[in-house]
Amino acid sequence: MAKQRKKSKAKRRFAPLRWLRRWLVRLGLGLVALMLVLIVLFRVINPPTTFTMLSESRRLGGIEREWVPVDRIAPVMLRSAVAAEDAGFCTHWGFDMNAIRDAIADGASRGGSTISQQVVKNVFLWQGRSWVRKAFEAALTPVVEAVWPKWRILEVYLNVAEFDEGVFGIEAAARHYFGVAAADLSPAEAARLAAILPSPKTRSAADPTAATRSRAAQIADGAVVIARDGRAACFEAE
Secondary structure, three states, X not given: OHHHHHHHHHHHOOOHHHXXXXXXXXXXXXXXXXXHHHXXXXXXXXXXXXXXXXXXXXXXXXXXXXXXXXXHOOHHHHHXXXXXXXXXXXXOOOOOHHHHHHXXXXXXXXXXXXXXXXXXXXXXXXXXXXXXXXXXXHHHHHHHHHHOOHHHHHHHHHHHOEEEXXXXXXXXXXXXXXXXXXXXXXXXXXXXXXXXXXXXXXXXXXXXXXXXXXXXHHHHHHHHHHHHHOOOHHHHOO
């Protein structure tokens, strides 16, 4: 009996590493479950804020932001965003393998993220280049693609993107730079806004550099091509 009691006590002996590992697994599963619930909810409910918005609001004492539904965004702005950030938006399932291969070939000097990946990062995760964030992004992106229609992905993307310091979303950006609503953006204005998306704090749509003007001209041409060849069908059909 004494031997059995000793064995029982040995089994119940606290093992810190095992306990920590078990709770880390539980925490990870809990986070994944929470993300899945939010993905389903945000299919019909607009995300109230993001980590980046909260951080910038604290730093600046407030931000400019006004949510606008996709049918109140100029169609040319939708096409310009796709032309600038993700030309294969309508044909991929969340990852553009050709863009990823090109990024690897260029030594990662260029981005390979799709609009879907950027939405996952901006809405559900945090900024940075850690492997943990990348792993979550890779796991959640196909789920967003499966649950949300393409037009919803683009709608959310344009409503949470940062266009200047403290300026979030296409409605606030259109008014901030050009004094018009998102629905009234011209092709040139839409192309300029899309051109600053990769680096909004160092580029200006109102006072663009020669490089930004050149990039905007390329985007404007791309938006025309996307409309002509039918690649806008997935987000303009609704």
